Amino acid sequence: MTEAAALTSPMIVAEDVRKRFGSNEVLKGVSLRMAKGEVIAVIGPSGSGKSTFLRCLNHLETIDSGRIDIEGDTLVANDAQGQARYVTDAEVRRICARMGMVFQHFNLFPHLTVLENILAAPLTVKGMKRNEILPKAEELLRKVGLLDKRDAYPSRLSGGQKQRVAIARALAMEPDIMLFDEPTSALDPELTGEVLRTIRQLADEHMTMLVVTHEMGFAREVATRVAFMDGGELIESRPAAAFFAQPEHPRTRAFLESML
Numbered sequence: 001m002t003e004a005a006a007l008t009s010p011m012i013v014a015e016d017v018r019k020r021f022g023s024n025e026v027l028k029g030v031s032l033r034m035a036k037g038e039v040i041a042v043i044g045p046s047g048s049g050k051s052t053f054l055r056c057l058n059h060l061e062t063i064d065s066g067r068i069d070i071e072g073d074t075l076v077a078n079d080a081q082g083q084a085r086y087v088t089d090a091e092v093r094r095i096c097a098r099m100g101m102v103f104q105h106f107n108l109f110p111h112l113t114v115l116e117n118i119l120a121a122p123l124t125v126k127g128m129k130r131n132e133i134l135p136k137a138e139e140l141l142r143k144v145g146l147l148d149k150r151d152a153y154p155s156r157l158s159g160g161q162k163q164r165v166a167i168a169r170a171l172a173m174e175p176d177i178m179l180f181d182e183p184t185s186a187l188d189p190e191l192t193g194e195v196l197r198t199i200r201q202l203a204d205e206h207m208t209m210l211v212v213t214h215e216m217g218f219a220r221e222v223a224t225r226v227a228f229m230d231g232g233e234l235i236e237s238r239p240a241a242a243f244f245a246q247p248e249h250p251r252t253r254a255f256l257e258s259m260l
């Protein structure tokens with residue numbers, strides 16, 4: 001994607017997003033533009049606001065001020081007093097349905113089989129018929145390599161398998177954007193590879209993805225861009241190769257050195 005195209009058809013526009021929890025200002029004016037097909041790795045120290053930023057994008061948290069547009073539709077923007085004003089609840093739901101989210105701790109429904117986990121949202125949220133969604137669900141399970149686990153309960157799966165089910169479950173809603181919050185942090189090292197391969201496969205299919213991660217190798221190889229957050233600010237966001245070769249900001253350099 002050229003820079004011009006990225007500017008004309010952004011998937012996500014966040015402008016000067018501010019968020020506080022009590023007296024703690026967690027996002028201090030975060031801005032980010034994301035083009036179709038981009039894979040942005042968000043890195044930064046613990047407590048820097050990475051999860052909060054991701055959660056604000058799909059309304060799991062509300063912002064205090066700033067603007068968020070998703071695929072050209074405004075989710076929230078400032079009123080004349082500079083306070084965040086959200087669109088109607090129905091619009092919020094419609095806009096946020098375009099984003100799928102995968103969490104560190106999988107959040108699968110423990111009382112449902114793998115297949116039922118994947119069918120749940122399309123059946124209840126989208127009101128689809130079982131026979132409409134079943135072929136797609138099976139195709140997604142095949143894609144993440146777990147078709148043979150379709151009737152298993154999550155408690156019988158490894159962490160890596162659970163996370164691949166969580167990815168398939170998010171994809172079943174046919175999102176245009178996928179948000180990942182440290183998808184491999186809860187996994188034993190030998191299981192991270194299978195989850196990262198699944199995400200890489202989505203990148204190859206040009207899924208637009210924002211991935212909070214501590215996996216620097218993954219960020220370097222799969223991300224088109226790397227964004228560094230520190231202390232509630234997005235310090236810099238640059239193409240992955242340039243980011244690692246010549247980090248511009250001293251705080252980025254210090255962080256990368258601490259990761260070695």
Ligand SMILES: Nc1ncnc2c1ncn2[C@@H]1O[C@H](COP(=O)(O)OP(=O)(O)OP(=O)(O)O)[C@@H](O)[C@H]1O
Nearest residue numbers: 021024026044045046047048049050051052053182
């Ligand atoms: N629901 C909440 N209520 C109060 N404070 C919160 C809440 N969620 C996050 N915070 C605070 O906001 C700050 C940013 O947290 P956040 O979880 O976004 O950081 P992070 O960069 O994702 O960190 P980590 O790498 O540890 O996941 C922290 O100081 C945290 O304590």
Ligand SMILES: [Mg+2]
Nearest residue numbers: 050051052181
């Ligand atoms: Mg986090």
